[in-house]
Amino acid sequence: xxxxxxxxxxxxxxxxxxxxxxxxxxxxxxxxxxxxxxxxxxxxxxxxxxxxxxxxxxxxxxxxxxxxxxxxxxxxxxxxxxxxxxxxxxxxxxxxxxxxxxxxxxxxxxxxxxxxxxxxxxxxxxxxxxxxxxxxxxxxxxxxxxxxxxxxxxxxxxxxxxxxxxxxxxxxxxxxxxxxxxxxxxxxxxxxxxxxxxxxxxxxxxxxxxxxxxxxxxxxxxxxxxxxxxxxxxxxxxxxxxxxxxxxxxxxxxxxxxxxxxxxxxxxxxxxxxxxxxxxxxxxxxxxxxxxxxxxxxxxxxxxxxxxxxxxxxxxxxxxxxxxxxxxxxxxxxxxxxxxxxxxxxxxxxxxxxxxxxxxxxxxxxxxxxxxxxx
Numbered sequence: 001x002x003x004x005x006x007x008x009x010x011x012x013x014x015x016x017x018x019x020x021x022x023x024x025x026x027x028x029x030x031x032x033x034x035x036x037x038x039x040x041x042x043x044x045x046x047x048x049x050x051x052x053x054x055x056x057x058x059x060x061x062x063x064x065x066x067x068x069x070x071x072x073x074x075x076x077x078x079x080x081x082x083x084x085x086x087x088x089x090x091x092x093x094x095x096x097x098x099x100x101x102x103x104x105x106x107x108x109x110x111x112x113x114x115x116x117x118x119x120x121x122x123x124x125x126x127x128x129x130x131x132x133x134x135x136x137x138x139x140x141x142x143x144x145x146x147x148x149x150x151x152x153x154x155x156x157x158x159x160x161x162x163x164x165x166x167x168x169x170x171x172x173x174x175x176x177x178x179x180x181x182x183x184x185x186x187x188x189x190x191x192x193x194x195x196x197x198x199x200x201x202x203x204x205x206x207x208x209x210x211x212x213x214x215x216x217x218x219x220x221x222x223x224x225x226x227x228x229x230x231x232x233x234x235x236x237x238x239x240x241x242x243x244x245x246x247x248x249x250x251x252x253x254x255x256x257x258x259x260x261x262x263x264x265x266x267x268x269x270x271x272x273x274x275x276x277x278x279x280x281x282x283x284x285x286x287x288x289x290x291x292x293x294x295x296x297x298x299x300x301x302x303x304x305x306x307x308x309x310x311x312x313x314x315x316x317x318x319x320x321x322x323x324x325x326x327x328x329x330x331x332x333x334x335x336x337x338x339x340x341x342x343x344x345x346x347x348x349x350x351x352x353x354x355x356x357x358x359x360x361x362x363x364x365x366x367x368x369x370x371x372x373x374x375x
Contacts, residue, residue, distance in 0.1 A: 004060050010057045015227020019048040022230070035097055039086035040233070046078045047230045066127040070118050076150040077108040080157025083194065087161050087187055091168035107153055117176055158195055165191070174304055175289040177282065177319035178350050193229055260302045268298055270311050282322040283348045289315045320358050323347040325357065331367060332374040340367050 026041050053072035056062050062069045081104035089095050118126075165188060260268075274297060281287055293300040307318050326347045330338070338346070344355035344367075359367050 004058065006058070009055055009058050012058065012227050015051050016048050016055070019044050019051070019227075019230040023048075032181050035089040035095060036086065039082055039089055043079070043082040043086055045232055046075050046082055046231055046234070049075045050079070050232065051227050063127065066130060069126045069130045070115060073146065074108060074111040074115060077153055078105065078205050079194070080154045080160075081105055081108075083191070084157045084164070086162050087164050087168075090187070091164060091171070093171075107149075115368065143317045154194070154198055158191055158198075161187075161191055173314040173316035174308075175300075175315055177287050177348065178285060178354070179314060190229075190233060191233065223284040224248050244309050260305055264302070265310060268296070268302060269306050271296060271298075272303070272306060278321055280322075280326075281359055282319045282326075283346065283350050285345075285350050287319065287348070319348070319363065323349060324359055327355070327367065328363070328370065331371040340371070343367075 023041050023044055026037050026044075029037060049072055055074075056065070056068060085101060085104065089097075122161070137247075275281065279295070281292055281295060284291070288342045289304055290300045293303040296303065304315065307313055307315055311318060313321070324347075325344050330343050330347075331340070340355075344352050349355040349358070356366055363370060365373070
């Protein structure tokens with residue numbers, strides 16, 4: 001078989017080279033949690049190996065290096081767990097790696113061990129299997145089952161990762177007043193991207209059983225997704241700031257063992273409301289539950305309990321209601337003719353878009369409409 005080098009192969013190679021560069025950059029970064037760096041690095045390395053397998057397919061390099069045939073499909077079993085563990089490390093307060101997390105890699109280990117008999121075969125035998133695989137789509141039932149298991153495995157971990165992101169979204173609203181830097185929208189995009197790659201490969205494998213050259217040609221385009229994922233993960237992972245400090249984050253079953261008495265709660269609530277009115281701490285753009293608790297000289301857990309149980313709000317809504325109330329007053333104050341964007345920044349918002357979204361969710365009209373109707 002002749003080697004085939006086209007634009008698809010070039011894009012895959014570029015993705016590998018960029019992935020290797022990103023790995024070295026990540027490993028050189030010392031700030032932040034080491035677990036997130038290591039899981040992100042492992043995720044990129046895993047994708048690099050998968051992309052390398054795509055190059056072996058698209059260029060027919062397997063015909064020259066038959067011993068590599070069958071080595072790389074197992075790494076699909078690492079993709080889901082690495083994504084899940086990376087997001088867990090990124091979003092879990094007080095994160096500590098547990099040995100039991102290695103159980104997520106049992107399918108990977110089993111897949112590698114079960115492939116050892118094939119790995120030990122001669123190059124001639126592997127080359128024959130490779131050629132038969134290309135020429136006879138109808139002889140792939142075992143491989144079809146293997147692909148099915150790999151795809152199901154990834155799909156399960158995508159669901160688990162989505163659940164982690166939902167938990168994170170609830171969690172940050174208990175501790176943060178501004179979410180722009182900690183919402184992890186890029187991770188949601190990453191989950192969607194991996195899901196789309198998964199779907200495209202399932203579709204490609206089903207249609208390629210027809211054996212038509214046109215469909216196989218289209219299928220080569222699908223392999224471009226993987227190197228693009230390498231670039232995307234590396235770039236976004238590097239620019240993503242630390243999600244939060246662990247101070248004041250509420251986890252698990254809240255308040256079951258709280259030492260906060262009813263009298264203490266009433267006293268703290270009175271002090272909280274007075275502090276909000278006189279000191280206006282909500283004007284601090286990125287104020288957190290821990291910072292506000294420090295100002296009040298109470299435990300963050302107690303402050304969270306008061307806001308949740310006494311005011312029936314989370315921290316995010318509690319702070320932003322004060323911001324919006326002040327903004328409403330200033331929007332209709334003829335002595336304060338500032339532009340809307342200036343008012344938004346003054347009351348504690350980081351951007352006009354966030355201000356508009358929160359304002360409309362609470363007041364049901366936009367700030368400009370509110371000013372026009374009340375001026």
